Amino acid sequence: MKPRTLAVCYNAAAAQSCGPQAPTGLQAAQESTHIYTKEEVSSHTSPETGIWVTLGSEVFDVTEFVDLHPGGPSKLMLAAGGPLEPFWALYAVHNQSHVRELLAQYKIGELNPEDKVAPTVETSDPYADDPVRHPALKVNSQRPFNAEPPPELLTENYITPNPIFFTRNHLPVPNLDPDTYRLHVVGAPGGQSLSLSLDDLHNFPRYEITVTLQCAGNRRSEMTQVKEVKGLEWRTGAISTARWAGARLCDVLAQAGHQLCETEAHVCFEGLDSDPTGTAYGASIPLARAMDPEAEVLLAYEMNGQPLPRDHGFPVRVVVPGVVGARHVKWLGRVSVQPEESYSHWQRRDYKGFSPSVDWDTVDFDSAPSIQELPVQSAITEPRDGETVESGEVTIKGYAWSGGGRAVIRVDVSLDGGLTWQVAKLDGEEQRPRKAWAWCLWQLKAPVPPGQKELNIVCKAVDDGYNVQPDTVAPIWNLRGVLSNAWHRVHVYVSP
Numbered sequence: 001m002k003p004r005t006l007a008v009c010y011n012a013a014a015a016q017s018c019g020p021q022a023p024t025g026l027q028a029a030q031e032s033t034h035i036y037t038k039e040e041v042s043s044h045t046s047p048e049t050g051i052w053v054t055l056g057s058e059v060f061d062v063t064e065f066v067d068l069h070p071g072g073p074s075k076l077m078l079a080a081g082g083p084l085e086p087f088w089a090l091y092a093v094h095n096q097s098h099v100r101e102l103l104a105q106y107k108i109g110e111l112n113p114e115d116k117v118a119p120t121v122e123t124s125d126p127y128a129d130d131p132v133r134h135p136a137l138k139v140n141s142q143r144p145f146n147a148e149p150p151p152e153l154l155t156e157n158y159i160t161p162n163p164i165f166f167t168r169n170h171l172p173v174p175n176l177d178p179d180t181y182r183l184h185v186v187g188a189p190g191g192q193s194l195s196l197s198l199d200d201l202h203n204f205p206r207y208e209i210t211v212t213l214q215c216a217g218n219r220r221s222e223m224t225q226v227k228e229v230k231g232l233e234w235r236t237g238a239i240s241t242a243r244w245a246g247a248r249l250c251d252v253l254a255q256a257g258h259q260l261c262e263t264e265a266h267v268c269f270e271g272l273d274s275d276p277t278g279t280a281y282g283a284s285i286p287l288a289r290a291m292d293p294e295a296e297v298l299l300a301y302e303m304n305g306q307p308l309p310r311d312h313g314f315p316v317r318v319v320v321p322g323v324v325g326a327r328h329v330k331w332l333g334r335v336s337v338q339p340e341e342s343y344s345h346w347q348r349r350d351y352k353g354f355s356p357s358v359d360w361d362t363v364d365f366d367s368a369p370s371i372q373e374l375p376v377q378s379a380i381t382e383p384r385d386g387e388t389v390e391s392g393e394v395t396i397k398g399y400a401w402s403g404g405g406r407a408v409i410r411v412d413v414s415l416d417g418g419l420t421w422q423v424a425k426l427d428g429e430e431q432r433p434r435k436a437w438a439w440c441l442w443q444l445k446a447p448v449p450p451g452q453k454e455l456n457i458v459c460k461a462v463d464d465g466y467n468v469q470p471d472t473v474a475p476i477w478n479l480r481g482v483l484s485n486a487w488h489r490v491h492v493y494v495s496p
């Protein structure tokens, strides 16, 4: 046995919760590396025995970490007593140095070399059947697939073309047969449950609306610059706009016998994408929003005149205008009305905002409401940060949007870091009062002050509630890097 050198990485608290076989932190630091058999590891699968996992030849006691796992305790428990590899193949986002560093803190020893066999669980690529994607997309993670259009393409068109619409997947993309597809809608007491084919959905009155969809993590990369956060490094492109067509959710719910009598109830959605335990992606919205015809919540089967692309929920997804992307459940399989919010991890343990003072040791997900409507947002898409612009006149372009149907009434742009401001010209579809579901594109052509070698371009939007973006990121920093909507800043050079 070789001597243990990384005593500092040992988590003593974790060791103490491990039951009789586990060494204490002190013992482990004093002794040489512990060697564990596969059987020993496999007997550590509960808080009582300690929860152990392996990666390659290393053994980790993650008992204390389970509740802190950003993907939720249940996901980590899938690997309890065995190798992490099959799960990291599915959630490939783990294969990063900071995740390995974090795991290293929980190392308690090595696996008996004779036991270091190939994992018995199926590790073939669960993403092998994912669709082919457009090469222009900037990929933030391949498995699951997460990608955004580059800024200059994002605002090229008011309606984002389907192939470059940002994609946010948590799991492999299901391959669903439109002929056998059924949407199960649980009926109200006294009403009837529905099993709707695509044709059935087409028989409901068809509605078509333009809606901007934004991920809660849009612009997270700016939060990372303040302090590390857990999540994908989205830049300004986790937002896109499409013309969606489908049946209204309120019409479908009414057919299943639902009414707005339970004012506190929620409509829960389940996707047909699922993890190895069969747990599906899920989310919910208040029943009051779902039943409100003015809220225009759709069960969409068309995106920009085409059947939904596979990455965007083929054959049916929910579109909840003015609400965070996480609630627009794709590959929709089941709709039910419940007294409480969805119990999905993504409703209760993610997509929530916290004070900058809250960290992974102190976070209490039950203390914060799930994100529904999003705050006012804008970003500069042209010029790019670090670019050199011509002297004379500079053209600045970007997007602006607010949640809850609040219209953008103004975008202010500064060339000097926020000392002086000019008002940009807004373009795009009419912003309907209380139903401004889609973004504005904006533009400003401004003279470059003579002799200026650099410009600090800043934008901020104002919505019809006179909500305005905060000036800096630090006061809105949160551990998951969501709701990042500070003034967007771009630094450019002026060609001599």
Ligand code: MTE
Residues within 6 Å of the ligand: 165, 166, 167, 168, 169, 170, 171, 213, 214, 215, 216, 270, 271, 272, 273, 281, 282, 311, 312, 313, 324, 325, 326, 327, 328, 329, 330, 331
């Ligand atoms: N629905 C299912 N079934 N599975 C998912 O992973 N991701 C959600 C939402 N709906 C997701 C889902 C999130 S977090 C976002 S931001 C939007 O889908 C992204 O939609 P898009 O990929 O069509 O842009």
